[in-house]
Amino acid sequence: MQPEESVLSTAGDIAARGKARRKGDLPEKTCATCGRPFAWRRKWATVWDEVRHCSDRCRRSRNGVAR
Numbered sequence: 401m402q403p404e405e406s407v408l409s410t411a412g413d414i415a416a417r418g419k420a421r422r423k424g425d426l427p428e429k430t431c432a433t434c435g436r437p438f439a440w441r442r443k444w445a446t447v448w449d450e451v452r453h454c455s456d457r458c459r460r461s462r463n464g465v466a467r
């Protein structure tokens with residue numbers, strides 16, 4: 401017996417890891433600046449692991465607010 405909360409948590413965890421990803425779906429991340437989810441883009445194919453912002457604007461914004 402497991403509480404409903406545990407079931408929901410497991411489902412979300414799987415989705416976050418991308419293991420339940422269907423063909424055609426793109427991986428997503430959450431922008432470190434605006435907190436919004438953004439989808440994989442082809443231009444990030446080689447740097448996806450390093451991408452943390454949804455756009456250049458957010459990346460610059462974070463650099464300016466870092467301190």
Ligand SMILES: [Zn+2]
Nearest residue numbers: 431434454458
């Ligand atoms: Zn953003």
